[in-house]
Amino acid sequence: xxxxxxxxxxxxxxxxxxxxxxxxxxxxxxxxxxxxxxxxxxxxxxxxxxxxxxxxxxxxxxxxxxxxxxxxxxxxxxxxxxxxxxxxxxxxxxxxxxxxxxxxxxxxxxxxxxxxxxxxxxxxxxxxxxxxxxxxxxxxxxxxxxxxxxxxxxxxxxxxxxxxxxxxxxxxxxxxxxxxxxxxxxxxxxxxxxxxxxxxxxxxxxxxxxxxxxxxxxxxxxxxxxxxxxxxxxxxxxxxxxxxxxxxxxxxxxxxxxxxxxxxxxxxxxxxxxxxxxxxxxxxxxxxxxxxxxxxxxxxxxxxxxxxxxxxxxxxxxxxxxxxxxxxxxxxxxxxxxxxxxxxxxxxxxxxxxxxxxxxxxxxxxxxxxxxxxxxxxxxxxxxxxxxxxxxxxxxxxxxxxxxxxxxxxxxxxxxxxxxxxxxxxxxxxxxxxxxxxxxxxxxxxxxxxxxxxxxxxxxxxxxxxxxxxxxxxxxxxxxxxxxxxxxxxxxxxxxxxxxxxxxxxxxxxxxxxxxxxxxxxxxxxxxxxxxxxxxxxxxxxxxxxxxxxxxxxxxxxxxxxxxxxxxxxxxxxxxxxxxxxxxxxxxxxxxxxxxxxxxxxxxx
Numbered sequence: 376x377x378x379x380x381x382x383x384x385x386x387x388x389x390x391x392x393x394x395x396x397x398x399x400x401x402x403x404x405x406x407x408x409x410x411x412x413x414x415x416x417x418x419x420x421x422x423x424x425x426x427x428x429x430x431x432x433x434x435x436x437x438x439x440x441x442x443x444x445x446x447x448x449x450x451x452x453x454x455x456x457x458x459x460x461x462x463x464x465x466x467x468x469x470x471x472x473x474x475x476x477x478x479x480x481x482x483x484x485x486x487x488x489x490x491x492x493x494x495x496x497x498x499x500x501x502x503x504x505x506x507x508x509x510x511x512x513x514x515x516x517x518x519x520x521x522x523x524x525x526x527x528x529x530x531x532x533x534x535x536x537x538x539x540x541x542x543x544x545x546x547x548x549x550x551x552x553x554x555x556x557x558x559x560x561x562x563x564x565x566x567x568x569x570x571x572x573x574x575x576x577x578x579x580x581x582x583x584x585x586x587x588x589x590x591x592x593x594x595x596x597x598x599x600x601x602x603x604x605x606x607x608x609x610x611x612x613x614x615x616x617x618x619x620x621x622x623x624x625x626x627x628x629x630x631x632x633x634x635x636x637x638x639x640x641x642x643x644x645x646x647x648x649x650x651x652x653x654x655x656x657x658x659x660x661x662x663x664x665x666x667x668x669x670x671x672x673x674x675x676x677x678x679x680x681x682x683x684x685x686x687x688x689x690x691x692x693x694x695x696x697x698x699x700x701x702x703x704x705x706x707x708x709x710x711x712x713x714x715x716x717x718x719x720x721x722x723x724x725x726x727x728x729x730x731x732x733x734x735x736x737x738x739x740x741x742x743x744x745x746x747x748x749x750x751x752x753x754x755x756x757x758x759x760x761x762x763x764x765x766x767x768x769x770x771x772x773x774x775x776x777x778x779x780x781x782x783x784x785x786x787x788x789x790x791x792x793x794x795x796x797x798x799x800x801x802x803x804x805x806x807x808x809x810x811x812x813x814x815x816x817x818x819x820x821x822x823x824x825x826x827x828x829x830x831x832x833x834x835x836x837x838x839x840x841x842x843x844x845x846x847x848x849x850x851x852x853x854x855x856x857x858x859x860x861x862x863x864x865x866x867x868x869x870x871x872x873x874x875x876x877x878x879x880x881x882x883x884x885x886x887x888x889x890x891x892x893x894x895x896x897x898x899x900x901x902x903x904x905x906x907x908x909x910x911x912x913x914x915x916x917x918x919x920x921x922x923x924x925x926x927x928x929x930x931x932x933x934x935x936x937x938x939x940x941x942x943x944x945x946x947x948x949x950x951x952x953x954x955x956x957x958x959x960x961x962x963x964x965x966x967x968x969x970x971x972x973x974x975x976x977x978x979x980x
Contacts, residue, residue, distance in 0.1 A: 396537075403538055412544060416586040419534050419548055420555035420593035423527040426504050427559040427594070428601045430519050434512040435606045438679050454514060454678045455668040458729070461513025462664040465506045466657060466733040473502050479735055481521045482827040484528040484553065484575055493546035494536065499529035503735065510734035514678045516667060516725035521737020523560050527552030528575070547583055550575050554587045555594030562598045562607050566793035567591035573786040574825075608682045608743070609797045610689060614770055616805050623766055627753050628778055628810040632817025634749055635742075635782025638723040639826035642738065645727025655733070663732020670725050674718045675699055677725045681744040685776070688715070688751045689769040712755050719748035738826065742783045743776045750775020773798060774806045781811040782818035785825040850969050852937060853930065856951050858959035862887050865894065865917050872897055872917070873906060885950060885957055886921050893950055893957040895921035924950050928961055937961070 399418075403411050437457070469477050478499065487495050507522035531552030535545035550571040558567030568584070568591045576583075598607065652659045671677050676684040676696055687695050694706050702710055726741045754771035757764070773794060781790035791807045861875055862885045875881055876899055884897040895918075899906075902920050925944035928937055930953040940949060947963040 399538060408544075412547065412586050413589060415534055415538070415540075415544075415548055416551040416590045417593055419527070419531045419552050420558075420590040421597065422530050423523075423552050423555040423590075424559040424594045424597035424601075426526050426530075427523055427556055427598065430504060430508050430512075430523065431560065431602060431606050433508045434519060434679060437512040437514070438683065454675050455672040458514035458516070458667050458671060458678070458734075459661070459664040461509050461511075461515050462660050462667075462729065462732055462734040463657065464509045464513070465515075465735055466660040468506055468509065469733070470656065473498060473506075477502055477506060477735060478525070479521070479730060480737060480827055481524045481574065484525055484549070485828060487528070487532065488546055488549065488575060492542045493532050493549045495525075495529045495532040495549070497529070497533055499525055500533060503529075506735035510729065511679060511736050514671065515729040515734040515736055516671070516677045516679070516681075516722065516741070517729045517734065517736025518680055518738065518740025518743075519736065520557065520560055520739035522735060523556040524553050524570075524737070524739075527554075527556030546576070547586060550583075551586050551590035554591040557594075558591035559594035559598035560607075561793060561797055562595050562602075562609070563793050563796035564588070564591035564595040566789055566796055567594060569789040569792055570786065573789050574784060574827075607797075608685065609799070610686070610769075610773060614767075614773065614798055614802050616770070616803055617767070618805075619764075620766060620770075620806070621809065623753070623757060623771075624774065624806045624809045625813060627750060627771060627775060628813025629817055630753060631746065631749060631775060631778025631810060631814035632782045632820075634719075634745060635779055635814060635818045636821045637720075638738075638742070638745055638779070639783055639822060641723040642727045643826065645724055646731040649727075649731030660733040663728045664734075667725060667728040667732070670721060670728070673701060674714075674721060676718055677722065680740040681722075682740070685744060685747040685772070688747055688772045693751070693768075708755070708759060712752065712759065715748050715755075716752050719745055719752060722748075738783060739780075742779045746776035746779030747772045748775070749779065770803060770806065774803060774810050777807050778810040778814040782814040783826055785815060785819065785828075787811040787815045850934065850966065852934060852961065852966070853951075855965045855969060856959040856961050857965075860885060860960055862957065863897075863917060864888060867917060869906070869915050869917065869920065872902070872920070876906065883948060883960070885960075886917055887957050891956040893924070893927075893952060896924050896950065897921050927952050930954070930958060938966075941966075 402414060406414065469475060484495070487493055503522035503526045507517075507519055511517055511519050528549045529552070531548035531550070532545055535548045540548070553575050554564075554567040554571040556567070557570045558564040561567075568587050571587050571591075572584075649659060649663055667677075684696055687693055694708075694711050697703050697706050697711060697714060700714070702714060722741055722745050726736075726738060730736060750771035750773065751768060753775070754766040754768045757766050758768070777790040777794045780793065781787040784790075790811045791804070794807055795801055795804065860881060860883070861879070863871060863875075864887060872884060875884055882899040886894045886897065888894055897917065897920055901922060906920070925946055926940040926949055928940055928949045928951045930951060932940075937949075941947070941963045948960050949963075951958040951961050
């Protein structure tokens, strides 16, 4: 009987799903292109919002359960054990249900936009939800926002693929999913829009704002209806800006920039360390999770996203953070200050251990965690050392979050408006602008790209603010290489050269040796004055009439270098070398035509 009920449920579900699909196809036929995009952005936003609700609710309820048990035991044992279970379960799911592979970090979205035309795998619509809920929900020291970004992008991308939309619309809906995810996660629609534009898209027209705005607003609306204030990070205090504190906000901005660099580099070192492990299964997971458990045992606020501890820091009783720690008996302002400072510095390692050992999550929540702890540390230190001036600790705690978010992700506008929205007012706009801009400038001095983009940017696999470079990177240069050129070797007669030039459109002949290594070129323009004179070439050899190429394109060369080679050589066609062997020719005309075609495809209107 249960089996029959399950089969009936599947049949009903499939029937409803097919009807819904048919309805969407019908709408696509009836609506014009722009109106269908409006419908699509709402549909994507609704789906993404429910994923956010599922993730956030699960993580919050696990946190409350762990706290209840801790309150009963008076020791942070459970907080230490749960992350081990969460990371091991995540690895189990990845190995057994996701083909032993899962893409982590919002950089995967950027890669999809730059290199895959906005196409993302279907499994990303559910893989991130399952794995990140296990990791972060059970206490892994990471955030849910990066998985939410990937999930939203996957919903948008696959919706566009399902209904055969163009590449520009696919990328637009991908961005809509991202905006809806951030909007729902924080009930911050403006931040969602800005994150999609600042981080995901680097070139967008005014018209494309409308679908992104609709998606972000829809996500925030559903989040407001479905999630309680305890689940979403928000603050109820009345916050005011005193211009006399401006020098201290400048100091906070500088420290936020430096701390951002510290966090990014140490996180990447830990990830790289775990990436070098030969055994990347349960042993690596157990090793990393055990180290994380030790950190959480001594510093319980490293458990999970850490949003509850951020609220605690802005409350009237921040010393609550020392409850259920080894320092509980030694409560004092200086002990709390030291605890906050050390925890802030350890967060990079805790997040690196969580993700490097096999867990899934992101650095968005950790950036807010580190920023709040830094802001508290700066303001409290000054208050304890300076008896003549008192800084508003809650203000600095909140503004610090924008500083680290801006420094880590190089997204100052997102940082400013996210904090504005979660605090419910614009009273801190000036210090937010000061801290975010200074942090961004300082971080930019040490790291050209944000921590998520750095690895891909070095490989030329992600878009930057340079529009021309973005388009060049999106071109598959080596599909443009012409490999049908006839080749000769030094033993061949000049008569063969005459035959090739006379019977084909080929204007350049590569001369290769027995190993297919390029020796030289015979260019028609160089030899046309004498090549058809039998008496002139009768006693010549190919080595006498060939010339050396002005430049060589190596197969691994980046697009910018290839274009520079065309410029410096002054030619429109260059030989391509692969692993030391002649491979073919690349034409500048073909590259420019591909550039024109890609530019037309990429403009989001």
